[in-house]
Amino acid sequence: MNHLTLHKIKKSWGTKTALDNISFDIHQGEFIALLGPSGCGKTTLLRTIAGLESADEGEILLKEKEVSHLGPADRNLSMVFQSYALFPHLTIRENLLFGLKARKEDHSTFEHRLHETAKLLELDAFLDHLPAQLSGGQQQRVALGRAVISKRPLCLMDEPLSNLDAKLRQTMRREIRQLQQKLNLTLIYVTHDQTEAMTMADRIVLMNNGHIEQIGHPAELYNNPCNGFVAQFIGAPAMNIIPLNAVNHGYGLSHSAFIPHIDATDISMGLRAEAIQVVPIAQGKMTATVISYEYLGSDTLLLCNIDAQPKNQVTIKLNGLHQYVVGQTIGLDWKHDAQYIFTGQTLNRYHSKSLQQATHQNISLLFQEKVS
Secondary structure (H helix, E strand, C coil): CCCEEEEEEEEEECCEEEEEEEEEEECCCCEEEEECCCCCCHHHHHHHHHCCCCCCEEEEEECCEECCCCCHHHCCEEEECCCCCCCCCCCHHHHHHHHHHHCCCCHHHHHHHHHHHHHHCCCHHHCCCCHHHCCHHHHHHHHHHHHHHCCCCEEEEECCCCCCCHHHHHHHHHHHHHHHHHHCCEEEEEECCHHHHHHHCCEEEEEECCEEEEEECHHHHHHCCCEHHHHHHCCCCCCEEEECEEECCEEEECCEEEEECCCCCCCEEEECHHHCEEECHHHCCEEEEEEEEEECCCEEEEEEEECCEEEEEEEEEEECCCCCCCCCEEEEECCHHHCEEEECCCCEECCCHHHHHHHCCCHHHHCCCCCC
């Protein structure tokens, strides 16, 4: 049985479509990340699930029960907002217990639930403090604690870590994931940060302009993107997408064909930055001119212009420290199975068994009589 089902949810603000036919299922204990750029509809979807917004069309089923007509208080869920939304004049103890008191739950369970939650989130020593006396990370734990103490089976989080610094975000990512797994919470987490989605979620729902681009495990979206938007949104740095020309009964740059002929138009090739190697010019499939390089400690990012397409750039990710001279010409090489093929103006992913078979062979041999 699905824990939550969304069926053809539609929502508009005047002439703008905020949610366009959104449908997917969530299982009990699953961590789902709603990921996408600003304005894609992810927060609107979360608020619609919570009952803070009403869908124009569609159904929301919680444990196979229709809840679209119910208000937020009757949907049996908890929510953690981007702002911690703590009462500044109440102690941490009172903040944690506020929801239980407002819902007039069994008073005899309050102390046990309070200390159980405080211990879980390491807030025992701060129960008599005011929110202003706590750090940002501790305040975020209190906000999480209000969701935990409610014991609601579904928890919604709207970019809860966006106000924290990078180091604390990394720590809180681990803590939230461990907490979710320990309590077997069904959790829907809104973020625009792909690192959060990739490291925390069981599945990612990647949204764009009010619709879903792709749903899947983080590794699936990274390794098997359905289109150019997914390929470039998932992964850092973004995937390189290079328009190809028709050459030698195939597609490539200059006189070199990288893929055989396919029945499609506007062919582009995608390459992950880490899949490209710098080689001597004579050994490369293409040449490029160095624009800049950035040393990041464990890696070096190298930015180049493609010599055959001066207006197009490519980013290469190299392990360790590498130094180059701006204006230097280098050769670039990659394995054939690292190539992604996209077609059309919308960059849809091209799938073909025959192309896959050719790709896993040595394509240079396939074209050796045709490449000058």
